[in-house]
Amino acid sequence: MTIAILGAGSIGCFLGGAWSAAGVPVRFIGRAPIGETIAADGLTLTDHSGWRVRRGPDQVEFTTNAKALADAEIIALAVKSNATAEAAKQIARHGRKGAVVISLQNGVSNVATLREALGARFEIVPAMVPFNVAYLGHGRFHKGVAGEVVVEDTPRTRALAEQVGKGPGALGLADDMTGIAWGKLLINLNNAVNALSGRTLLEQLRERDYRRVVAASIVEALDVLAAAGIEPAKIGPIPPQLLPHAIAAPNLIFNNLFLKVQKIDAKARSSMADDLRAGRPTEIDYLNGEVVRLAKAQGKRAPVNAAIVDLVKQAELGIEHLWSPEDLRAHVLQGHKVAPVFGY
Numbered sequence: 001m002t003i004a005i006l007g008a009g010s011i012g013c014f015l016g017g018a019w020s021a022a023g024v025p026v027r028f029i030g031r032a033p034i035g036e037t038i039a040a041d042g043l044t045l046t047d048h049s050g051w052r053v054r055r056g057p058d059q060v061e062f063t064t065n066a067k068a069l070a071d072a073e074i075i076a077l078a079v080k081s082n083a084t085a086e087a088a089k090q091i092a093r094h095g096r097k098g099a100v101v102i103s104l105q106n107g108v109s110n111v112a113t114l115r116e117a118l119g120a121r122f123e124i125v126p127a128m129v130p131f132n133v134a135y136l137g138h139g140r141f142h143k144g145v146a147g148e149v150v151v152e153d154t155p156r157t158r159a160l161a162e163q164v165g166k167g168p169g170a171l172g173l174a175d176d177m178t179g180i181a182w183g184k185l186l187i188n189l190n191n192a193v194n195a196l197s198g199r200t201l202l203e204q205l206r207e208r209d210y211r212r213v214v215a216a217s218i219v220e221a222l223d224v225l226a227a228a229g230i231e232p233a234k235i236g237p238i239p240p241q242l243l244p245h246a247i248a249a250p251n252l253i254f255n256n257l258f259l260k261v262q263k264i265d266a267k268a269r270s271s272m273a274d275d276l277r278a279g280r281p282t283e284i285d286y287l288n289g290e291v292v293r294l295a296k297a298q299g300k301r302a303p304v305n306a307a308i309v310d311l312v313k314q315a316e317l318g319i320e321h322l323w324s325p326e327d328l329r330a331h332v333l334q335g336h337k338v339a340p341v342f343g344y
């Protein structure tokens, strides 16, 4: 079973490297700079528990050419959501008929984009990555948060899960991928606040005012999801309905309970923070933007998420984006009608 990773960045290199270390043939398709670094330094994977694996340059098959998709039975897609349509064109052109395309991406619309572009020629399978991977330079990718990738349960993903075995590249199997994708999106509503804070995840999450903004964006999302009849799944230790309450809890409770249970690496940042810092477009339209879109479709408004989308778009344009906890709370939640009710 040959796997092609399309989009060899943080997630693609980490998972592809872990699968390759488990003995599955993996080919990486990505950009030249990362290919050159791997050709010089190889691929080193580490995680928060001390796990470490190294693939030497001669053990990593890396190319920038999408023709390498041709004989892959599994295509693991790990490009950002705004690159999905382009990647789908490459899969349509070079991919082998009947190949499985696994979307490892955040957001709730990538699978639909892939299905629309690729039709019945490929088997499109959703997956969800619950953990953070940071690129630390010199071909080293670090998984900074606990958790296991979940992929839709099909005969071929079951076979893949067996092949990749246990360890940080393990695949859990699930059926309710729509609920799982929305459950993950609720967690990802923190990405923008993390990016706007300019801080690490740990530093940002220790500040209650940042968490209040995240909590309010989740309350709004839950309201819109209920109106749309979508039930988000539980991702991590806290059920979706309790998430805002847990997140907005006083520092003493949140920092001593939640942050102690959920191991987060000291250096970890959200993938959106990485994008902003690198001057790349973010996935804001595919995260908070999805809440705004779904609200509109239900004849509702989502002012908290809309305000966050605006701030991230300004930051993408290079307008100052480092918001203190107090300023962000005042700016986003001012006049928000949910605020007094929930104490956010």
Ligand SMILES: NC(=O)C1=CN([C@@H]2O[C@H](COP(=O)(O)OP(=O)(O)OC[C@H]3O[C@@H](n4cnc5c(N)ncnc54)[C@H](OP(=O)(O)O)[C@@H]3O)[C@@H](O)[C@H]2O)C=CC1
Binding pocket: 006, 007, 008, 009, 010, 011, 012, 029, 030, 031, 034, 078, 079, 080, 081, 083, 086, 087, 090, 104, 105, 106, 107, 129, 130, 131, 132, 133, 134, 270, 271, 280, 283
């Ligand atoms: N990083 C994380 O911790 C997590 C990320 N995710 C999700 O995983 C997905 C991938 O994120 P991440 O790994 O951080 O992204 P990265 O930007 O690190 O990696 C994607 C890589 O793919 C390259 N790329 C884009 N299009 C193509 C193409 N057609 N062919 C070859 N290479 C291409 C990009 O290059 P270029 O930039 O030049 O386009 C980039 O190098 C996102 O949806 C993200 O939200 C989910 C959980 C955690």
Ligand SMILES: CC(C)(CO)C(=O)C(=O)O
Binding pocket: 106, 129, 130, 131, 132, 133, 145, 187, 188, 191, 269, 270, 271, 272
């Ligand atoms: C793992 C998590 C939730 C970390 O913020 C993430 O999905 C991301 O960075 O995109």
